[in-house]
Amino acid sequence: MLRKEINDVLTRTGPGTPMGEMFRQYWIPACLAEELPEDGAPPVRLKLLGERLVAFRDSYGRYGLIDEFCAHRGASLWFGRNEEGGIRCPYHGWKYDTTGQCVEVPSEADNSSFAENVKLTAYPLVKIGDVLWTYMGDPEKQPPLPEWEFALVPPEQTYTSKRWQQCNWLQAFEGGIDSSHVTFLHSGGLKSDPLFKGAKGNQYNLNDTKPFFEVADSEGGLFVGARRNAEEGQYYWRITPWVMPNFTMVPPRGDHPIHGHFWVPIDDENCWAYSFDYHPVRALTEAERQAMIDGHGVHSKNIPGTYRPVANMDNDYLMNREKQRTGEWYSGTEGIAIQDSSLQESMGPIVDRTKERLVPADSGIIKARQKLYRAATALRDKGVTPPGVNPEHHHVRSAAVVLPQKEAFLDAASEDVKVRPGMPVSSV
Amino acid sequence: MTVALDTSLPSSCARAASAQESRYRIDRPIAPSRAGRIVALDDGAAEVVARTARLEWANARFYVCASADGDDLVLRGIDGGPATLADELASASVVVMVATSDSGAGCAYALGKACWERGIQTAGLVLGNGTHSGTAAAAAVAALRPHARVLLPDADELDVIDILTALRV
Numbered sequence: 001m002l003r004k005e006i007n008d009v010l011t012r013t014g015p016g017t018p019m020g021e022m023f024r025q026y027w028i029p030a031c032l033a034e035e036l037p038e039d040g041a042p043p044v045r046l047k048l049l050g051e052r053l054v055a056f057r058d059s060y061g062r063y064g065l066i067d068e069f070c071a072h073r074g075a076s077l078w079f080g081r082n083e084e085g086g087i088r089c090p091y092h093g094w095k096y097d098t099t100g101q102c103v104e105v106p107s108e109a110d111n112s113s114f115a116e117n118v119k120l121t122a123y124p125l126v127k128i129g130d131v132l133w134t135y136m137g138d139p140e141k142q143p144p145l146p147e148w149e150f151a152l153v154p155p156e157q158t159y160t161s162k163r164w165q166q167c168n169w170l171q172a173f174e175g176g177i178d179s180s181h182v183t184f185l186h187s188g189g190l191k192s193d194p195l196f197k198g199a200k201g202n203q204y205n206l207n208d209t210k211p212f213f214e215v216a217d218s219e220g221g222l223f224v225g226a227r228r229n230a231e232e233g234q235y236y237w238r239i240t241p242w243v244m245p246n247f248t249m250v251p252p253r254g255d256h257p258i259h260g261h262f263w264v265p266i267d268d269e270n271c272w273a274y275s276f277d278y279h280p281v282r283a284l285t286e287a288e289r290q291a292m293i294d295g296h297g298v299h300s301k302n303i304p305g306t307y308r309p310v311a312n313m314d315n316d317y318l319m320n321r322e323k324q325r326t327g328e329w330y331s332g333t334e335g336i337a338i339q340d341s342s343l344q345e346s347m348g349p350i351v352d353r354t355k356e357r358l359v360p361a362d363s364g365i366i367k368a369r370q371k372l373y374r375a376a377t378a379l380r381d382k383g384v385t386p387p388g389v390n391p392e393h394h395h396v397r398s399a400a401v402v403l404p405q406k407e408a409f410l411d412a413a414s415e416d417v418k419v420r421p422g423m424p425v426s427s428v
Numbered sequence: 429m430t431v432a433l434d435t436s437l438p439s440s441c442a443r444a445a446s447a448q449e450s451r452y453r454i455d456r457p458i459a460p461s462r463a464g465r466i467v468a469l470d471d472g473a474a475e476v477v478a479r480t481a482r483l484e485w486a487n488a489r490f491y492v493c494a495s496a497d498g499d500d501l502v503l504r505g506i507d508g509g510p511a512t513l514a515d516e517l518a519s520a521s522v523v524v525m526v527a528t529s530d531s532g533a534g535c536a537y538a539l540g541k542a543c544w545e546r547g548i549q550t551a552g553l554v555l556g557n558g559t560h561s562g563t564a565a566a567a568a569v570a571a572l573r574p575h576a577r578v579l580l581p582d583a584d585e586l587d588v589i590d591i592l593t594a595l596r597v
Binding site for chain 1: 447522553566579580
């Protein structure tokens with residue numbers, strides 16, 4: 001269980017809230033680069049951390065992320081005309097550049113300086129990999145750009161998708177560090193999903209449904225190690241890194257691409273699940289990339305032209321009781337992503353954690369909540385920069401390794417959980 | 429078989445997850461779900477467990493491991509009173525072991541074995557954070573690893589409190 005006042009702190013991310021201010025210390029995904037595919041592309045409406053914004057790529061290729069609403073009468077700039085280095089409100093023609101600066105007010109005299117005094121709130125928007133990243137905090141404290149490996153490898157080695165999840169970010173994120181659900185909820189996928197199946201490690205997973213856990217601090221967050229019996233005298237370890245506040249990676253399987261997530265608050269009752277797959281040393285095969293586009297692995301099959309999954313709350317996630325009965329889809333819903341989202345959304349928009357009955361196996365979640373709360377209150381009360389802001393903290397990988405039973409997992413696998421450019425992931 | 433959506437009955441489909449529908453969730457007090465036994469495995473841990481025991485708990489009892497010889501373990505209550513392992517585990521549903529060094533390795537073995545035989549869940553916290561040497565903490569982790577279903581190697585005193593709170597002991 002979690003006390004209500006702590007749950008409130010962790011789940012509220014609007015401006016001025018402790019967790020909202022903490023999220024505003026980081027570069028976070030704002031949207032996919034594919035949403036603004038060319039110079040002068042149509043603008044994109046998006047809401048982040050409870051703020052309504054519009055993203056655009058002007059005719060010169062500059063990215064902007066500005067207040068959605070025109071300073072004049074409050075019309076949405078999503079209707080704006082993206083023309084000649086700025087976005088123009090079609091209502092009365094006010095025009096803004098990518099910094100939010102108003103550059104033209106047609107009703108004013110040609111030599112008027114009125115526009116100079118009009119500026120919308122704007123945040124930086126930077127393309128790294130397949131993602132456009134923003135920083136929504138104090139410009140004076142803007143940290144260095146993020147250095148996540150999935151975003152830095154060559155384009156042919158990486159793929160990122162996103163989906164709308166209709167619940168608070170925290171309950172979605174908590175699924176990312178909850179190793180014990182995989183053996184049940186995703187058991188069908190271990191056998192059949194093209195991006196999971198065939199790894200030797202899957203058999204360890206399926207043979208041992210009661211893993212032991214170790215939860216170890218890292219500079220940026222945590223490493224959660226789940227250990228299962230392997231061959232005589234050895235353990236199979238699946239190591240999940242969490243970098244604060246919202247980055248998780250899934251331990252790899254065989255030579256499949258390695259994957260992970262960012263959980264980004266839209267508002268307090270919705271979030272974006274960004275899901276990535278990459279391979280550090282080779283291009284994704286055509287079959288792998290197609291499987292990701294088709295919604296396999298950690299990705300979802302979305303309604304064309306949107307980032308809403310085809311299987312969603314409004315159609316009971318296309319529940320299939322027959323496949324649930326046979327175990328092909330353990331919960332009766334198809335695919336890793338929807339298996340997670342359906343159950344996490346079923347908890348309600350913001351789950352009431354005062355009602356939980358946690359077990360020791362939930363210690364990773366307990367510890368993560370504690371670290372988030374400590375960091376948010378340390379920032380609020382003492383101005384302490386939270387873990388995960390420093391790009392050095394981004395240089396992590398998940399790992400799946402077989403170790404002698406007497407070895408401490410983070411001692412034996414200390415290099416396996418670091419980014420080693422040009423080196424493959426440690427995987428079984 | 430695919431279930432068709434009946435929009436006239438929001439409570440009968442996944443839309444029941446809305447904030448509005450959440451009002452209808454059964455709201456009754458939750459009884460403590462775990463009878464917790466918290467055991468300090470060494471003297472350093474005993475100080476922390478003693479302080480933790482002074483807080484308000486619903487269904488937790490606190491002990492210090494006095495000695496261990498193979499499967500035989502002698503416990504005493506945190507207040508110094510005698511305690512019998514078999515009696516204390518009879519009604520326990522989770523045992524949380526707290527250590528600062530490997531001096532309690534024998535206790536961890538005996539306690540872990542007794543819990544395993546009785547199907548009692550175990551957790552272990554190794555207190556580090558500069559209060560004890562890294563070597564001692566590492567040795568404690570190694571000693572606890574085989575016997576704790578969940579292990580927190582870099583824990584501090586607040587972790588002990590937070591884990592017990594989350595478990596509702």
